[in-house]
Amino acid sequence: MSRSLPLEPFIRQRLALRAARGDAPILLMSHLVLGYPSLDENRRVIDAMAAAQVELMELQIPFSEPIADGPVIAQANQIALDRGFRVAQGLAFAAECAQRHPEVAFLIMTYGNILIAHGVERFIRRAAELGARGLIIPDWPPQEADLPMDLCRQQEGLDWIQLFTPTSTDARLNEIGQWGRGFCYCVARKGVTGSRTDFDGELSRFLARCRRATGVPLAVGFGVRSPEDIRSLTGQAEIAVVGTAALEIHLREGAEAVGRFFESLRPTT
Amino acid sequence: MKSGFFGDFGGAFIPEILHETFQRLTRAYEEARADPEFWNTYLRLMENYSGRPTPLTFAENLSHRYRRKIYIKREDLNQTGAHKANNVMGQGLLMKRMGKRRVIAETGAGQHGMATATMAARMGFDCVIYMGAEDVERQRSNVFWMERLGAQVIPVTSGSRTLKDAVNEALRDWVGSMDDTHYLLGTACGAHPFPEMVSWFQSIIGSEAKAQILAAEGRLPSHVYACVGGGSNAMGIFQGFLDHPEVTLVGVEAGGAGLESGRHAARLASGAGSVGVAQGYKTFFLQNADGQMLDTHSVAAGLDYVGISPILAHLHATGRVRFEAATDREVVNALQELMRAEGLIAALESSHAVAQALKELPTLPEEAVVIINLSGRGDKDIFTIADALDDPGWRRFIRKKAASYPPIEE
Ligand SMILES: Cc1ncc(COP(=O)(O)O)c(C=O)c1O
Numbered sequence: 001m002s003r004s005l006p007l008e009p010f011i012r013q014r015l016a017l018r019a020a021r022g023d024a025p026i027l028l029m030s031h032l033v034l035g036y037p038s039l040d041e042n043r044r045v046i047d048a049m050a051a052a053q054v055e056l057m058e059l060q061i062p063f064s065e066p067i068a069d070g071p072v073i074a075q076a077n078q079i080a081l082d083r084g085f086r087v088a089q090g091l092a093f094a095a096e097c098a099q100r101h102p103e104v105a106f107l108i109m110t111y112g113n114i115l116i117a118h119g120v121e122r123f124i125r126r127a128a129e130l131g132a133r134g135l136i137i138p139d140w141p142p143q144e145a146d147l148p149m150d151l152c153r154q155q156e157g158l159d160w161i162q163l164f165t166p167t168s169t170d171a172r173l174n175e176i177g178q179w180g181r182g183f184c185y186c187v188a189r190k191g192v193t194g195s196r197t198d199f200d201g202e203l204s205r206f207l208a209r210c211r212r213a214t215g216v217p218l219a220v221g222f223g224v225r226s227p228e229d230i231r232s233l234t235g236q237a238e239i240a241v242v243g244t245a246a247l248e249i250h251l252r253e254g255a256e257a258v259g260r261f262f263e264s265l266r267p268t269t
Numbered sequence: 270m271k272s273g274f275f276g277d278f279g280g281a282f283i284p285e286i287l288h289e290t291f292q293r294l295t296r297a298y299e300e301a302r303a304d305p306e307f308w309n310t311y312l313r314l315m316e317n318y319s320g321r322p323t324p325l326t327f328a329e330n331l332s333h334r335y336r337r338k339i340y341i342k343r344e345d346l347n348q349t350g351a352h353k354a355n356n357v358m359g360q361g362l363l364m365k366r367m368g369k370r371r372v373i374a375e376t377g378a379g380q381h382g383m384a385t386a387t388m389a390a391r392m393g394f395d396c397v398i399y400m401g402a403e404d405v406e407r408q409r410s411n412v413f414w415m416e417r418l419g420a421q422v423i424p425v426t427s428g429s430r431t432l433k434d435a436v437n438e439a440l441r442d443w444v445g446s447m448d449d450t451h452y453l454l455g456t457a458c459g460a461h462p463f464p465e466m467v468s469w470f471q472s473i474i475g476s477e478a479k480a481q482i483l484a485a486e487g488r489l490p491s492h493v494y495a496c497v498g499g500g501s502n503a504m505g506i507f508q509g510f511l512d513h514p515e516v517t518l519v520g521v522e523a524g525g526a527g528l529e530s531g532r533h534a535a536r537l538a539s540g541a542g543s544v545g546v547a548q549g550y551k552t553f554f555l556q557n558a559d560g561q562m563l564d565t566h567s568v569a570a571g572l573d574y575v576g577i578s579p580i581l582a583h584l585h586a587t588g589r590v591r592f593e594a595a596t597d598r599e600v601v602n603a604l605q606e607l608m609r610a611e612g613l614i615a616a617l618e619s620s621h622a623v624a625q626a627l628k629e630l631p632t633l634p635e636e637a638v639v640i641i642n643l644s645g646r647g648d649k650d651i652f653t654i655a656d657a658l659d660d661p662g663w664r665r666f667i668r669k670k671a672a673s674y675p676p677i678e679e
Contacts (some may be wrong), residue, residue, distance in 0.1 A: 064428075064562040065547040067437050068284040071427045074437065078428040087559045112282060117560025139282045139546065165286040167447075172288065189288055201398045 006157045007133045007182030010105050011217045011238055014055050026234045028262060029219055031109070031243035033073060034090045035080030036062070036236035037251070042093070048099045048259030056219075056239060058136060059097065061090045061110035061228045068111075068138035072244050087114060091126055098131030105170065107134035115140075128155035134182050136161045140177050149179065151161055161185050164213070166206045167196055177213030183239060186210050207236045230265050240265075273461020276586055278579035281460040287440070290447040295462045297367045304468065307366070311359055315473065318391070319348040319358065323474075325481035325640070330610040335630040337637045338486070341613065342478050342506060344644045351589065351616065351645030352474060352502040353384035359470030360387040364451045371395040371450040375439045377404055377432035378570030378653075379411025380645070381455030386420035388453075396420040399438045401431035408570070410652060423577030432574065433610060436548055456499025459580040460549030464473045464579050468504040475509025478640060488639055492517045492629070495642040496621035497592070498534075498571045502644035507590065508673050517609065520581060521625040523567030524594030534565035536577045537592040544582075547575075552582045568597040568657050569617035571645075595624035600655050603627055604647065616645035617657060 001178055015025050030049050034042055046057065062077040062085050069077065098106050107125055115123040115137065127135060135152065142149065142162060154162040159182030165248065166187070169185050176185065188203055203220075210218055220233055221241030230240045242265065272295075273279045281291055301307040303606055315321040323346045328339040344352040364372060372394045376382030383397040389396035402424040405412055414420050428434035434460075443452045457467040480489050480628050493510055495503035497520040510516040525533030528541075534555070536542035542553035545560055555563045555575050567573040584590040595603070600617060603624035607613050615623055619642070633639070647654050655663035 005398050049605070063560070065433060065437065067440055067548065068286075070441065071438075074434075081561055111547075113547050113554075113560040116545050117543075117556065117558065138284045139286060139549070141281070141283065141288065144282060146282055163285040165284075165288075167289045169285055169289065176285070 006104060007159050008216055010133065011183060015238060024231070024266070026230060026237070027055040027100040027239045028230075028265065029221070029239050029241045030054050030246055030262070031058040031060065031221075031241060032247065033060045033062060033076040033080055034093060035085035036076040037079070038083070039089065039093055041250070041255060044096055044255035045258050046101065048255050049249060049262055050104055052259040052262040053250065054104065054262050056105045056107065057091070057097070058107045058109045058241070059094050059242075061087060061108060061114055063114055065113075066111065069174060070244065072247060076247065087118060091130060093201050094127075094132060095130035106131065107136055108132045109136040109138075112137055112140040115148065121151055124148060124151040124155060128158040133157060133160045134161045136163075136185060137161045138163060152181075162214075163187060164210045165208055166202070170209060170213070173209055173213035177210075180213045180214040182214040183217040183219050184210060184214050186218050186237065187239070188220050188223055204236060272463065275464075275580045275583035277544070278550075278552050278582040278586075279323075279461060279464060280546075280551050280579075281549060283460045283549050284444075284549065286444050287460075289343050289571055291442065291460060291462075293367075294451075297363060298462045298466045301363055301366055307362065310363055311470070312473070314358055314362065315355065319354045320346055321322045321473065322477040324480070325478055325485065326611075326613075327485065327609050331607070334610065335627070336635060337630055337633055337639060339630070340482060340485070340490070340627070340638070340640045341611070342474060342640055342642045344474060344502060344642060345613070345615065345619070345646035349380075349384045350388050350649050351380055351384065352471060352505060353381050353455065353645070354387075355473055355505065356380075356467050356470045356501060357384045357388040357454065359391045360451065360453050360466075361394070364394065365392065367451065369394070369451040371397070371446065372453050373397045373399065373439050373442050373446070373450055374453040374455060375399050375432065375435035376411075376455065377401070377435070377573065379404070379408040379415065380571055382415050382416070382420070382422070382535050383411050385453050385455075386415040388416040388418060390418045395440065398422045399435040399442070401429070401602040402426045403430045403433050404432065404435075404570075406599060410649075415452055433548065455501070457501040457504045457580060458499040458548070458550060458552070459569065464550070467501050468508065468578070468580060471501050471505025472508040474502065474505035474642065475507060477509075478506055478642075479509035482638070482640060488638070489513055489516050490640045491515075491637045492519060492626070492633065492639045493642070494519045494622040494626040494639065496523060496569075496572060496618050496644060497577065497581065498523075498569075498574050499576070500581045502642055503590075504578060504580055506640070506642040507584070511584075511589065514589075518584075518589065519625060519629075520585075520590050520592045521621040522592060523565070523569060523578075523621060524595045524596040524599070525566040525568070527596050528594055532566040533594065534567045534573050534575070535592075535594040536575070537582070538594040540576075550576070550579050552576050552579045553585075568600060569621065570653070571616070572621065595621045595628070597627070597657075599624040604654070605658070613643065614647040615643055616647045616650060617654065619644040620647070627635035
């Protein structure tokens with residue numbers, strides 16, 4: 001469980017650990033927007049989620065044009081910026097998180113322009129140094145991303161995460177899958193973050209298509225909110241991503257409730 | 270695999286979920302472009318529905334005053350009063366070709382939304398317009414017409430509640446509705462193929478203007494002026510002259526309260542813009558050191574935008590197009606001068622081109638022949654223009670009018 005363990009071995013090791021304990025073989029990944037409602041609140045919720053043994057956490061650096069996010073997360077981006085959030089603060093905060101919770105794999109999610117403004121190479125080096133294990137950049141498709149993907153490969157333990165969607169053809173999934181590192185992020189709905197997903201046969205068929213397209217683990221996100229959702233994903237994906245649902249609970253009931261929420265999500269086998 | 274780049278600018282920086290949609294749109298656009306019958310249909314439609322070709326009016330009185338020949342390309346005479354008609358009708362025909370039945374669009378001040386609603390009414394499409402909640406409040410007259418034309422106007426309350434949020438909301442709709450829906454982008458910006466496709470439909474301006482000036486003067490113009498918001502009317506007229514390096518092309522951005530004030534939308538002329546990626550494409554944006562987009566300002570809502578066409582960014586980099594800025598004050602003066610001298614009421618957007626031309630005319634050689642692209646008419650924007658002119662009679666009228674309605678029950 002060393003901090004420098006790259007993402008894919010980290011995921012495989014955690015799955016093996018769960019299997020050895022007789023727990024359902026699925027990991028949880030949370031998502032939060034840095035600076036929303038505040039970095040202090042972020043810290044509290046991260047502590048609560050770490051205590052609930054959430055294995056992976058996606059830290060979103062706010063951007064003024066979040067075209068891949070649903071209204072709830074988009075609003076959170078805007079409010080964080082209105083409250084004066086700066087990228088340097090976000091990176092320092094991510095570094096602090098990685099030190100404080102070495103058992104958690106932190107990923108940075110943001111938009112391409114944040115990297116460009118910072119200097120793509122500088123940003124990627126900094127992300128690797130601070131201990132982030134992956135970058136999720138939803139508006140930087142792989143065919144345009146030779147440079148950042150190369151830079152990530154040059155860094156030890158930092159993966160450029162690819163996204164699969166149900167609208168991608170098999171040919172496109174295969175094209176993306178060959179670039180897969182760490183895990184591939186499957187967007188489970190014809191939509192964006194925050195709306196309800198039907199975990200029905202369509203999802204299973206989509207995940208089967210994803211599985212054929214890559215050898216790396218699969219994470220499923222966008223819309224996961226109940227133990228039933230997680231249970232139905234178990235066996236089909238290695239990681240369940242919980243974003244908007246946790247944010248709603250955080251805003252309604254506070255940071256500690258988020259920890260309890262994640263505990264309640266774990267399937268009892 | 271890389272397509273849609275103009276030098277270092279453009280591209281398609283879009284979420285994966287939109288990849289297939291953009292691929293399909295690009296294919297449909299390329300097929301239409303390769304089919305001469307499509308363009309002929311477009312020309313016939315624009316002739317019959319939008320009064321094209323629009324005249325190239327000789328501005329006799331201004332020419333006399335400035336001792337140089339001034340011609341005005343009359344895009345204000347289009348259906349709905351602006352060059353926006355060229356784009357919406359073209360994309361409407363493309364929609365028919367693709368078998369779509371619902372159109373969505375973003376709008377800032379409402380001009381593009383209104384043009385889209387008009388096209389949808391004519392072609393029989395369902396129409397949904399996304400508009401920032403702030404803009405819905407400010408631009409009631411355009412909202413009124415969109416709704417009367419049968420469109421559903423959805424106020425967007427996320428983010429800063431203005432144009433960029435409307436763009437994001439429209440993209441979100443499209444992600445879930447692409448099977449039957451076309452997203453009709455209003456300017457030569459965004460991800461490939463929009464900059465190229467919108468410029469193609471707008472090229473009708475430049476090809477007409479070139480033939481018209483040759484007929485009138487027997488030679489090409491020395492200078493062409495166009496205002497630049499996203500860049501569609503400028504791309505439209507410039508394309509008639511790009512291959513003639515002796516024609517000086519001038520793009521005029523919104524200088525707002527003055528470039529030194531920081532309250533403007535001059536991405537190129539100010540030198541304050543920097544290269545970035547947002548809203549699906551790479552270009553010059555007005556942004557802070559973190560890469561967050563800044564608020565922009567202009568008296569003309571249609572020019573009040575953080576990005577600029579990647580094609581224009583490229584033409585700026587190569588030096589083919591020169592970029593200048595006109596301030597709000599210069600623009601209001603130019604609007605009045607054109608109105609009094611020629612009886613033409615220009616939109617505030619278009620008045621930027623007029624203002625820059627009037628600034629430069631006294632310094633041009635006497636044999637100069639100048640074309641100003643009058644992208645739209647101003648009389649439909651009476652609320653905005655009366656405010657910009659600070660007209661006391663109009664203010665009195667609005668007060669009286671307001672008093673004649675019963676109070677709003679909240
Ligand atoms: C009359 C008029 N001119 C110009 C513009 C700016 O757009 P573009 O730069 O795409 O021509 C607008 C936009 O609304 C407009 O209404």
